[in-house]
Structure formats: C-alpha cells, structure tokens
Amino acid sequence: MLLTTTPTFAADLQTSIQHGQQIAQTCVACHGIDGNTASPALYPNLAGQAPAYLELQLVNFKSGERPNAIMKGFAASLKDSDMHDVSEYFGAQTAKPQASSNRDLEEEGKRIFTKGSSAGAPACASCHGAQGHGQAAFPRVASQPASYTLEQLHVYRDAPKFNNPLATVMKGVAVKLSEDEMKSVSAYIATIP
Numbered sequence: 001m002l003l004t005t006t007p008t009f010a011a012d013l014q015t016s017i018q019h020g021q022q023i024a025q026t027c028v029a030c031h032g033i034d035g036n037t038a039s040p041a042l043y044p045n046l047a048g049q050a051p052a053y054l055e056l057q058l059v060n061f062k063s064g065e066r067p068n069a070i071m072k073g074f075a076a077s078l079k080d081s082d083m084h085d086v087s088e089y090f091g092a093q094t095a096k097p098q099a100s101s102n103r104d105l106e107e108e109g110k111r112i113f114t115k116g117s118s119a120g121a122p123a124c125a126s127c128h129g130a131q132g133h134g135q136a137a138f139p140r141v142a143s144q145p146a147s148y149t150l151e152q153l154h155v156y157r158d159a160p161k162f163n164n165p166l167a168t169v170m171k172g173v174a175v176k177l178s179e180d181e182m183k184s185v186s187a188y189i190a191t192i193p
Contacts, residue, residue: 020089023082035093040145048095053139054087065163095143098190109188112181121176124185132192137166142192149186
C-alpha cells in the first residue's frame with residue numbers, strides 16, 4: 001500500500017477555509033461571519049470576492065500602501081498564511097445582494113455599468129465582468145453596499161495619485177463620472193447577485 005504525505009488540493013483548500021473561518025472571527029463585527037456586512041453603510045462585503053484580491057488588500061493594508069488605520073491594525077497581526085486562509089474563507093462564501101431601493105436610479109446605474117458614462121468612463125462590465133463578479137485582477141463589485149461603492153468612487157476621484165496600477169485605472173474612471181452617475185452605478189451594483 002502506497003502512503004502519501006501530500007494532501008490533495010481539495011483537502012488543502014478545505015484546511016485553509018477552516019483555518020480562515022477561525023481567523024474571520026475577528027472580522028465579524030464589520031464584515032459579518034459569512035462576509036456579508038451587517039453595516040452596509042460602512043463596510044464592504046467580502047463574500048464571494050476573489051481570494052487573491054482579498055489577500056493582496058490585506059498585504060497592502062499591512063504595508064500601509066492602502067491606508068486605513070483600522071485594517072492596518074488587523075492586518076499587522078496576520079502572518080502570510082493567515083492572510084491566505086482568511087481570504088480563501090471569505091472567497092468561498094456566497095455574496096448577498098441588497099434589496100432594491102430606487103428602480104429609476106438603478107436603471108441609470110445599469111446603463112453606466114454596461115455601456116459607460118456620457119463623459120467617457122468605460123463600462124464597469126469591461127473590467128469587472130458582465131455580472132460584476134470580477135475577472136483577472138479586477139475584483140468582484142456585485143452585491144457591494146451602495147454607500148461603500150460610492151465612498152470608494154469618491155476616494156478614487158479625489159486622491160491625488162495611487163502607486164497601485166489598478167487604483168490608477170479606477171481614478172481614470174471615477175473622474176469621468178458625475179456625482180449622480182456615481183450614485184446610480186453604486187445603487188445598481190448593490191442589487192447584482
């Protein structure tokens with residue numbers, strides 16, 4: 001009988017997810033136990049996000065490249081393997097879209113998401129995917145709370161510059177969106193499952 005000491009990929013992933021769930025206990029107050037925030041006015045959903053993207057954000061919080069005093073404090077205590085495992089855990093969870101709040105606003109947001117803005121901002125779908133589930137290096141935006149997305153669009157628009165190439169791309173998009181367009185696309189994104 002041949003014994004192997006190397007666990008299968010599925011077993012490794014399951015072990016990472018289980019360990020990540022333990023680490024996620026410190027994330028519950030802001031991001032919810034399943035990665036769907038209980039405070040959508042303040043915090044993003046992490047459920048369903050690409051694990052590699054989440055892990056990169058934790059690294060950036062820890063280094064200070066992505067400034068946020070609260071997240072820097074949490075990330076500072078995590079080892080690389082912890083960041084990997086908690087990212088796998090949240091990535092394995094199911095994102096929950098928010099209920100519709102304003103159909104007219106969301107219809108305008110859907111137009112911007114799929115076709116772009118009148119001032120030349122590209123369609124969100126061109127980078128984030130037709131359903132907003134992310135693709136390549138671009139994160140999932142579907143089901144993000146509208147207030148969180150709006151806040152992030154303001155950050156991208158108002159920051160003088162970014163070191164991260166993806167953030168620089170987003171700055172180029174955000175400066176071509178009016179405040180009403182930002183509100184519309186944020187409202188629509190929140191409702192995408």
